[in-house]
């Protein structure tokens with residue numbers, strides 16, 4: 534009985550492994566970013582907010598992002614530059630208390646940041662940690 538069960542589960546285990554490897558990207562940095570994913574993506578499609586951000590010529594294409602309080606956010610950032618950029622979310626412009634992000638990566642490439650939007654509505658701050666003066670904006674939580 535036990536043996537038969539293990540045999541039946543084996544193909545599934547292989548499939549999961551292959552899928553995980555496929556999402557891993559080609560660099561160590563990608564791996565640690567995908568590792569922040571929580572739970573199964575199939576549960577909460579409606580609860581998830583998808584945002585996009587493009588970094589080009591050491592500028593973001595947006596100066597404002599918005600998310601509902603407490604929602605899971607999937608922010609996909611495209612870095613069109615060959616130099617490294619980051620997305621990082623902070624409580625205030627002082628950028629002392631980082632709430633999410635911070636993973637650096639050089640382009641051209643995409644990186645997905647997954648985090649939960651702050652529970653308290655308000656205006657937060659996002660920036661590239663490497664170029665905080667040139668690349669920043671407000672992150673509005675409603």
Ligand SMILES: [Cu+2]
Pocket residue numbers: 591617618619661662663664668
């Ligand atoms: Cu930057």
